[in-house]
Amino acid sequence: MIGRRKLGKQIGDLKVGDSFEASKRMDDRDLLLYLGLTNDSNPLYTQHDYASQTPYEKPVVPSVMLFGMVSSLVSMHLPGPGSHITQHEMTFPTPVFHETEVKFLLEVIALDIEENRAALAVTGYNEEGNTVIQGKLYVTPAYQPNSLTASSLENFF
Structure with missing residues (x-):
């Protein structure tokens, strides 16, 4: 346990074909x-006047923000808490505009038990x-804590 939340799936709990799907609306608040966190002031993300004069025609959502949504799904759902992304290859073939709902799908496509590594599409x-x-x-994926004191820290979260 991490505080009151269980760890995500460990490598032995995963199988090829496991998947998770979620939707997220790209609202102005997010x-x-x-933009405030990153201090990114790209006018393509916020200025309707500028964006209207580009091939996009209206402000777009930063691609790294979309990747952040994917990272959150990995951390919270598949494999879940305790997991860590070690490498990624992403393309963004169609722009996402403000207030668009995006449906994300993660799927386990390969497992390397010895290296404790999963590949996800x-x-x-x-x-x-x-x-x-x-x-x-x-x-x-998450590692099982192996020290005797690991569970004693539960009360501090």
């Missing part, structure tokens, strides 16, 4: 939080069914 679709994110992640 976009402004991201990532796909995201917008409301029209267009692919907005596609790629592959390598993830180290």
